[in-house]
Amino acid sequence: MAAVQETIDRVKGIDVDQYRYGFETQIESEKAPKGLSEDTIRFISAKKNEPAWMLEWRLEAYRRWLTMTEPTWARVGYPKIDYQDLYYYSAPKPKKKVASLDEIDPEILKTYEKLGIPLREVELLEGVERPSAAVESEDGEAAAPRTKIAVDAVFDSVSVATTFKEELKKAGVIFMPISEALREHPDLVQKYLGTVVPTTDNYFATLNSAVFSDGSFVYIPPGVRCPMELSTYFRINERNTGQFERTLIIADKGAYVSYLEGCTAPQRDENQLHAAVVELVALDDAEIKYSTVQNWYPGNSEGVGGIYNFVTKRGDCRGANSKISWTQVETGSAITWKYPSCILRGDNSSGEFYSIAISNGFQQVDSGTKMIHLGKNTSSRIISKGIAAGKSQNTYRGLVSAHRKASGARNFTACDSLLIGDQCGAHTVPYIEAKNSSAVFEHEATTSKISEDVLFYCIQRGLSQEEAVGLVVNGFVKDVLQQLPMEFAVEAQKLISISLEGSVG
Amino acid sequence: MTALLEIKGLHAEISGGRKIIQGLDLTVNKGEIHAIMGPNGAGKSTLSYVLAGKPGYEITAGEVYLNGEDLLAMSADERAAKGVFLAFQYPLEIPGVATLTFLRAAFNAQRKARGEEELSSPDLIKRVREIAKTLNIDSEMLKRPLNVGFSGGEKKRNETLQMALLQPSLCVLDETDSGLDIDALKVVANGVNALRSAERGMIVITHYQRLLDYIVPDIVHVFAAGRIVRTGGADLARELEATGYAQYQSEAA
Ligand SMILES: Nc1ncnc2c1ncn2[C@@H]1O[C@H](COP(=O)(O)OP(=O)(O)OP(=O)(O)O)[C@@H](O)[C@H]1O
Ligand SMILES: [Mg+2]
Numbered sequence: 181m182a183a184v185q186e187t188i189d190r191v192k193g194i195d196v197d198q199y200r201y202g203f204e205t206q207i208e209s210e211k212a213p214k215g216l217s218e219d220t221i222r223f224i225s226a227k228k229n230e231p232a233w234m235l236e237w238r239l240e241a242y243r244r245w246l247t248m249t250e251p252t253w254a255r256v257g258y259p260k261i262d263y264q265d266l267y268y269y270s271a272p273k274p275k276k277k278v279a280s281l282d283e284i285d286p287e288i289l290k291t292y293e294k295l296g297i298p299l300r301e302v303e304l305l306e307g308v309e310r311p312s313a314a315v316e317s318e319d320g321e322a323a324a325p326r327t328k329i330a331v332d333a334v335f336d337s338v339s340v341a342t343t344f345k346e347e348l349k350k351a352g353v354i355f356m357p358i359s360e361a362l363r364e365h366p367d368l369v370q371k372y373l374g375t376v377v378p379t380t381d382n383y384f385a386t387l388n389s390a391v392f393s394d395g396s397f398v399y400i401p402p403g404v405r406c407p408m409e410l411s412t413y414f415r416i417n418e419r420n421t422g423q424f425e426r427t428l429i430i431a432d433k434g435a436y437v438s439y440l441e442g443c444t445a446p447q448r449d450e451n452q453l454h455a456a457v458v459e460l461v462a463l464d465d466a467e468i469k470y471s472t473v474q475n476w477y478p479g480n481s482e483g484v485g486g487i488y489n490f491v492t493k494r495g496d497c498r499g500a501n502s503k504i505s506w507t508q509v510e511t512g513s514a515i516t517w518k519y520p521s522c523i524l525r526g527d528n529s530s531g532e533f534y535s536i537a538i539s540n541g542f543q544q545v546d547s548g549t550k551m552i553h554l555g556k557n558t559s560s561r562i563i564s565k566g567i568a569a570g571k572s573q574n575t576y577r578g579l580v581s582a583h584r585k586a587s588g589a590r591n592f593t594a595c596d597s598l599l600i601g602d603q604c605g606a607h608t609v610p611y612i613e614a615k616n617s618s619a620v621f622e623h624e625a626t627t628s629k630i631s632e633d634v635l636f637y638c639i640q641r642g643l644s645q646e647e648a649v650g651l652v653v654n655g656f657v658k659d660v661l662q663q664l665p666m667e668f669a670v671e672a673q674k675l676i677s678i679s680l681e682g683s684v685g
Numbered sequence: 686m687t688a689l690l691e692i693k694g695l696h697a698e699i700s701g702g703r704k705i706i707q708g709l710d711l712t713v714n715k716g717e718i719h720a721i722m723g724p725n726g727a728g729k730s731t732l733s734y735v736l737a738g739k740p741g742y743e744i745t746a747g748e749v750y751l752n753g754e755d756l757l758a759m760s761a762d763e764r765a766a767k768g769v770f771l772a773f774q775y776p777l778e779i780p781g782v783a784t785l786t787f788l789r790a791a792f793n794a795q796r797k798a799r800g801e802e803e804l805s806s807p808d809l810i811k812r813v814r815e816i817a818k819t820l821n822i823d824s825e826m827l828k829r830p831l832n833v834g835f836s837g838g839e840k841k842r843n844e845t846l847q848m849a850l851l852q853p854s855l856c857v858l859d860e861t862d863s864g865l866d867i868d869a870l871k872v873v874a875n876g877v878n879a880l881r882s883a884e885r886g887m888i889v890i891t892h893y894q895r896l897l898d899y900i901v902p903d904i905v906h907v908f909a910a911g912r913i914v915r916t917g918g919a920d921l922a923r924e925l926e927a928t929g930y931a932q933y934q935s936e937a938a
Contacts, residue, residue, distance in 0.1 A: 655781030
């Protein structure tokens with residue numbers, strides 16, 4: 181048993197103290213007074229020059245939230261959150277309106293640089309062409325041509341740079357901070373906001389509806405294929421700031437868009453709350469691909485600090501033949517509570533959920549998806565890969581349901597869990613409800629321990645223990661990594677190795 | 686002659702379990718090929734694991750030197766970077782990791798450990814393809830996940846490929862002939878012979894004379910009950926084929 185013991189000891193040593201993104205940017209910020217009240221909400225709304233209906237919408241959500249209680253069904257434990265001890269709005273003090281990258285606070289730009297996520301437009305504007313990344317071309321998949329990415333960067337609560345606006349504008353695509361969209365396209369926002377995740381949906385989504393500060397808004401007009409990948413990088417900087425983004429993406433009839441979201445947060449002892457809402461609407465024949473790489477600060481090796489991530493993400497396949505696909509790589513946060521879901525309302529619509537969730541140290545992950553089959557001949561596919569190390573707990577929680585009228589509904593679910601060491605836990609909680617007898621739902625689940633013999637085989641060939649674990653885990657999650665856009669896949673691959681890195685050797 | 690590998694009075698047991706290696710002495714000089722033959726369960730694979738540094742074994746006595754350096758003090762990956770290569774009796778499968786990806790990771794990890802420059806992917810791919818060709822390994826196979834669904838013979842050929850790529854100084858081949866058909870046996874033996882050099886030493890563990898017809902050893906050892914009970918030239922293997930191990934097993938017991 182010593183062989184196993186050695187790995188356990190090593191994994192014990194693996195901790196999350198060396199969080200790569202733990203640095204703080206010194207910039208002046210403008211905060212709302214601490215605590216939550218109708219006044220806080222009025223402050224936020226006024227700051228953003230919102231239309232009156234928006235303030236009413238927020239206040240209604242707030243009043244509703246006061247009557248709700250925090251959910252406890254998830255397999256996560258944390259001390260009670262004091263909602264009055266948080267700041268709900270924090271904006272870098274604007275010097276002036278930013279029109280291009282040079283006008284952005286260099287401190288902020290530096291932050292992005294440290295993240296290893298430069299605002300890629302810089303290179304593109306200067307005509308710098310990197311050779312395409314050396315991705316795994318060796319297993320026969322052709323490396324995708326280098327794609328353009330438009331970035332909407334959210335620094336704490338305000339979007340500081342929206343790039344590629346012009347080119348997108350030509351295509352008729354609207355991609356801007358939601359606060360701006362509320363002023364420039366109020367009708368569009370009003371028509372769709374809250375139609376997928378209503379203000380009454382759940383405790384955290386309702387809170388978000390009341391206090392959301394910013395986020396992205398995307399509208400792709402009928403028949404338009406968005407000419408580039410759209411991307412937002414979130415970063416939580418301010419101390420004690422809850423971050424409440426609100427993202428709304430609409431693909432009109434026959435439109436297509438691929439959206440990437442990446443997140444990091446600096447290292448902090450106190451826990452930071454994050455409660456975002458993402459709503460996707462796909463009309464007839466439209467397709468939305470939404471990818472997330474989340475590497476927020478997971479807390480230190482004693483389990484102190486880290487982000488509490490309570491997120492509501494939902495896509496509505498509202499039109500016939502529409503398609504929504506969620507891909508997520510979750511490696512960060514002390515607590516993850518997240519279930520990107522699809523409502524398959526349109527006939528022949530389809531939903532997909534591809535997930536990699538890695539937990540280490542004292543991280544707690546409770547994540548999964550809901551596929552709600554309402555229309556006829558709808559189909560869904562769920563591929564979930566959970567990796568638990570250290571003393572972490574990793575739960576897949578999923579619901580697949582077919583409505584009475586959802587004839588011909590099909591689902592395939594595969595949940596695989598990999599355990600590293602014997603102090604962590606992996607749990608699979610699938611709920612299946614078929615109210616229509618023609619539904620065909622398949623569910624497969626496996627749980628296995630990382631094999632000592634396989635690790636030794638790799639190490640005998642010269643890999644370090646960490647490299648061996650990274651390689652084996654990357655193989656384990658391959659099916660999901662393949663779903664990510666190429667540039668993201670390379671980043672995600674590195675991130676997976678980093679998040680399992682320990683103090684070995 | 687300079688000693689590549691020196692094993693002196695080695696005793697090893699499974700942690701918290703049985704004693705397997707019981708007083709082993711063996712010196713492999715540079716340029717030599719040693720064959721080790723012996724009955725099932727004698728501890729041959731265990732010896733190969735102990736040399737390679739697999740966790741789970743306790744060294745209770747003895748010393749092992751590689752080029753004069755204390756091998757037992759090194760971690761398993763250090764040993765690999767120093768040139769210890771073990772062709773596994775049962776090669777392992779790594780789902781989702783393309784064979785080429787694995788080869789690149791191993792090759793560059795060893796280079797990095799030795800402070801050498803990594804090889805670019807195109808150069809590495811070229812090198813691998815050339816070796817693969819000599820071993821009749823289809824380049825399609827290099828894209829498949831390592832050893833997953835490979836036939837027994839394909840796995841063994843793949844071990845030979847890895848060995849040829851990594852150019853180790855000490856090759857330990859544990860029953861590399863098992864599972865090979867006659868033609869594949871020749872191909873693999875040719876691959877191994879191509880690695881014969883004045884700088885390299887090999888330990889070839891096998892049950893059959895057949896392999897030794899192609900890879901002709903300098904020295905043959907009979908290994909029984911955890912130690913070497915007889916040493917001879919290439920003809921000792923032929924003798925064993927006729928007599929079997931019965932005499933040695935009673936001797937050792
Ligand atoms: N992890 C283990 N736990 C218990 N016993 C073990 C373990 N590994 C090996 N053994 C035992 O140690 C002895 C030596 O095994 P080893 O695999 O080294 O033999 P071998 O000489 O290679 O045999 P073969 O010719 O069949 O390959 C055997 O009796 C085997 O059952
Ligand atoms: Mg053996």
